[in-house]
Amino acid sequence: MAGQPASAGPHVADVSAASHAEEPIVRLRHPGRWVAAAVLVVLAAMFVNFVVTTKQLRLDLVLGYLFERSILRGLLLTVELTAIAMLIGVVLGTLLAIMRLSDNPILRGVAGGYVWLFRGTPILVQLLFWFFLGTVLPQISLGVPFGPAFFAVSSNTLITQFVAAILGLGLNEAAYMAEIVRAGIGSVDRGQTEAAEALSMSPGLTYRRIILPQAARVIVPPTANELVSMLKLTSLCLVIGLPELLTTAQLIYGRNFQQIPLLIVASIWYIVLTTILTVVQSRIERRMSRGVLGAVARRSRLAIGGR
Known part of the structure; x- marks a missing residue:
C-alpha cells in the first residue's frame, strides 16, 4: 500500500502489453466467401459456355448490327x-x-391534382x-374563349x-420530380427562409439564392437515378411506332426474323448508356457530398483539439 512504488502500476501495464504483443495474430476465416466465389465462377463459366456454344444467338449477326446505321439513328x-x-x-x-x-391553396390544389393525375x-x-x-380533338386553336379562333392547326400535324x-415522358416525369424537389x-432548415425574409429578399430570390442551392444535395442523386430510368422508359415509345432504339431493332427483326440477336444489340446499347450515366451519377454524388464530409471532418478535428 504505502510502501508500494508509484511506478508499479504502469510497469505492470507495460508487461501486460508486451505479453499481448508476443501472441500470434490469428486471422479470421471466411469460408462463406470462398463458397460464394466458387459458385459465381461456376455460373460465369456456364454463361460464357452458353453464349459461345449456342449458335442460335448468332453473335456474328449481333456484331454486324451493333453499328448498323439505322440502329445508331435509333440510339x-x-x-x-x-x-x-x-x-x-x-x-x-x-x-x-x-x-x-x-x-x-389554389396553387397547392392545382399542383396536387397534377401530381395525383400523372402518377396515378x-x-x-x-x-x-x-x-x-387527334381522334377527339381534331384541331388545336388559339383565340377568345367561346369566341372566334385566331389560329388553328390540325392536332395530327402538331x-x-x-x-x-x-409529352408523355416529360409530363409524367414532372410529377415524380415534383415530389423529389419538394x-x-x-x-432545408426553416431558419434559412426566415433569415432571407429578415433581409427583405423576395420569395423568388430566396428560392434561387438560398433554398434550391442547399436542397440540390438532396435533389441531385434521385434526379440522376430518374435520368437512368428515363433512358429505359423511352423503349415504351414502341407502342406509338417512334423509331427509337428498341423500335428500330423490332423493325429489323420483323424483316429477318432474328429476334434474339437484335434484342441483344438493343440491350448492349442500353447497358452502355446506363453504365455511362451511372458513372456520371456516382461522380456527381461524391462531389455533392464533399462539402458535407469536409464539414464533418472539420468538426471532428475541432472536437479532438478542444479536448
Whole structure:
C-alpha cells in the first residue's frame, strides 16, 4: 500500500502489453466467401459456355448490327428523347414543387391534382393518349374563349410521334420530380427562409439564392437515378411506332426474323448508356457530398483539439 512504488502500476501495464504483443495474430476465416466465389465462377463459366456454344444467338449477326446505321439513328433518338423529357420534367417538376409548398391553396390544389393525375395513370396510357388525341380533338386553336379562333392547326400535324413521346415522358416525369424537389426543399432548415425574409429578399430570390442551392444535395442523386430510368422508359415509345432504339431493332427483326440477336444489340446499347450515366451519377454524388464530409471532418478535428 504505502510502501508500494508509484511506478508499479504502469510497469505492470507495460508487461501486460508486451505479453499481448508476443501472441500470434490469428486471422479470421471466411469460408462463406470462398463458397460464394466458387459458385459465381461456376455460373460465369456456364454463361460464357452458353453464349459461345449456342449458335442460335448468332453473335456474328449481333456484331454486324451493333453499328448498323439505322440502329445508331435509333440510339441517337433515344438519347434525344431522354434529354428533352428530363429537361421538361426537371423544370416543370420544380415549378410544381414550389406551388405545392405555396401558401396559396389554389396553387397547392392545382399542383396536387397534377401530381395525383400523372402518377396515378400508367405512362403507357399517357403515351397512347397523346398519340391518339387527334381522334377527339381534331384541331388545336388559339383565340377568345367561346369566341372566334385566331389560329388553328390540325392536332395530327402538331402532335407527331416525337411530340407525343415528349409529352408523355416529360409530363409524367414532372410529377415524380415534383415530389423529389419538394422533399429536397423540405430538407432545408426553416431558419434559412426566415433569415432571407429578415433581409427583405423576395420569395423568388430566396428560392434561387438560398433554398434550391442547399436542397440540390438532396435533389441531385434521385434526379440522376430518374435520368437512368428515363433512358429505359423511352423503349415504351414502341407502342406509338417512334423509331427509337428498341423500335428500330423490332423493325429489323420483323424483316429477318432474328429476334434474339437484335434484342441483344438493343440491350448492349442500353447497358452502355446506363453504365455511362451511372458513372456520371456516382461522380456527381461524391462531389455533392464533399462539402458535407469536409464539414464533418472539420468538426471532428475541432472536437479532438478542444479536448
